[in-house]
Amino acid sequence: MIQLIRGFKDILPGETALWQKIEETAKGLFEDFGYSEIRLPILEQTELFARSIGENTDIVEKEMYTFPDGRRGLITLRPEATASAVRSYIQHKMYGKDPVQKLYTVGPMFRRERPQKGRYRQFYQIDAEVFGIESPHIDAQIIFMLVSLFKRLDVSDVNVHLNSLGCPCCRPKYKEALIALIGKAEGELCSDCARRKDKNPLRVLDCKVPACREAVANAPSILEYLCADCDKHFTVVKSALEKQGVAYKIDSNLVRGLDYYTRTIFEIQTTSLGAQSAVAGGGRYDGLIEALGGPSQPAIGFAIGFDRLVEIMAQSSPDLSRKLDLFIIAVGEKAKDLGYEWGCELALSGVLSDMDMGDRSLKSLMKRADKLKAANVLIVGDRELEEGAVTLRNMGSRDQVSIPLDGVVEGILKALPQRD
Ligand code: HAM
Numbered sequence: 001m002i003q004l005i006r007g008f009k010d011i012l013p014g015e016t017a018l019w020q021k022i023e024e025t026a027k028g029l030f031e032d033f034g035y036s037e038i039r040l041p042i043l044e045q046t047e048l049f050a051r052s053i054g055e056n057t058d059i060v061e062k063e064m065y066t067f068p069d070g071r072r073g074l075i076t077l078r079p080e081a082t083a084s085a086v087r088s089y090i091q092h093k094m095y096g097k098d099p100v101q102k103l104y105t106v107g108p109m110f111r112r113e114r115p116q117k118g119r120y121r122q123f124y125q126i127d128a129e130v131f132g133i134e135s136p137h138i139d140a141q142i143i144f145m146l147v148s149l150f151k152r153l154d155v156s157d158v159n160v161h162l163n164s165l166g167c168p169c170c171r172p173k174y175k176e177a178l179i180a181l182i183g184k185a186e187g188e189l190c191s192d193c194a195r196r197k198d199k200n201p202l203r204v205l206d207c208k209v210p211a212c213r214e215a216v217a218n219a220p221s222i223l224e225y226l227c228a229d230c231d232k233h234f235t236v237v238k239s240a241l242e243k244q245g246v247a248y249k250i251d252s253n254l255v256r257g258l259d260y261y262t263r264t265i266f267e268i269q270t271t272s273l274g275a276q277s278a279v280a281g282g283g284r285y286d287g288l289i290e291a292l293g294g295p296s297q298p299a300i301g302f303a304i305g306f307d308r309l310v311e312i313m314a315q316s317s318p319d320l321s322r323k324l325d326l327f328i329i330a331v332g333e334k335a336k337d338l339g340y341e342w343g344c345e346l347a348l349s350g351v352l353s354d355m356d357m358g359d360r361s362l363k364s365l366m367k368r369a370d371k372l373k374a375a376n377v378l379i380v381g382d383r384e385l386e387e388g389a390v391t392l393r394n395m396g397s398r399d400q401v402s403i404p405l406d407g408v409v410e411g412i413l414k415a416l417p418q419r420d
Helices: 013-032 046-053 058-063 082-091 136-152 171-183 191-196 202-206 210-215 228-243 306-314 333-348 362-371 382-387 408-415
Strands: 043-045 066-068 074-077 101-110 122-131 159-164 262-269 278-284 299-305 326-330 353-355 376-380 389-394 400-404
Touching: 013 101, 013 122, 013 136, 013 306, 043 046, 043 082, 046 058, 046 074, 046 082, 082 101, 082 122, 082 299, 122 136, 122 306, 136 159, 136 228, 136 262, 136 278, 136 299, 159 228, 171 202, 191 202, 228 262, 262 299, 278 306, 299 306, 326 333, 326 362, 333 353, 333 376, 333 382, 333 408, 362 376, 376 382, 382 389, 389 408, 400 408
Parallel strands: 326 353, 326 376
Antiparallel strands: 043 074, 066 074, 101 122, 122 299, 159 262, 262 278, 278 299, 376 389, 389 400
């Protein structure tokens, strides 16, 4: 039998209700904060990701699904959405209409990572991006919005980790200090860190390999190297969050796996998912729009790991799948003809009904209604047709009402409890 590819998964009918609930809640909240949906392509030119995420990152070095596409050269299944959102902002000159754009998008991303719980090769993100706002208040607000989403979804095991990566003015000095420190441990670093230490020394801070941890155990904090502007920016972000009661933890080892970040970066971490503790991550990337050929405009955003959020919520969520309002027990050809039509009309009025279209006895149809956990059954057979009325039975209370055939659908709608 042909199986799905490792690291890919089916999201089955019993599971999709939770995905839908999360997506609707996120969209509702983001739109209340002034964000609009953007839908972006899944394939982009490889160069877009190489230039934005960075040549010396795990994602670009070894995790992208890249293949040649004739004369167009290399194309890549998107590993994230930020680069595409920036490309779209530039390509459609959105900044001409209004440099400030608040966008969100939901969809699949692809990274060829080693699959494990919470880590897939096709995974989903709920992503939000803001272009054109420099004020630290937008940093605080985007974190506030993200934390509010978790609250609205009743997810409490989450902690905000916060750091600042400085800017092209102050970060080089920190990089230099770090390179000097790491240099002392040369030869002990893992192969990734050894290769990247000069171009991307900050990644060593985030490496899980014990020798690399050891090498940076006494590393200075990047926060001590921030220039006056970056320091002031970070102070305003922190105080705005404090005023709003958003708890956060300063984590000066937080570096993130993408190179475009400047100043504020953050992650939402959880203890419910084992090794894959980040359920969302993001930050400011003030240089990216210009680096990709657009105007000099600041930007900030985040992405939620949708699969991870679902996994946290599935541990405590009740069954969200829709319940059957009505099972139509139709015995005989004429009854089935009518039952079929009523079912269609009821669906248009928002009533979920079902009917067995085969030739089964009343007894076996009652059993089927029980199995499907129908809230009500409607019984229609030759006798009901002769008498000109059908029977509607509530399966919980066992109460029955008779509904005249004339105007039967309206009668059923009136008799059923109000739905929302
Ligand atoms: P990221 O940290 O690479 O950031 O991914 C964001 C979230 O996606 C992670 O925190 C994690 O929950 C989820 N995620 C990442 N890789 C996987 C995987 N293989 N399987 C399951 N979930 C995964 C970004 O992608 C940035 N574009 C976020 C951003 C937006 N920064 C600014 N704007």
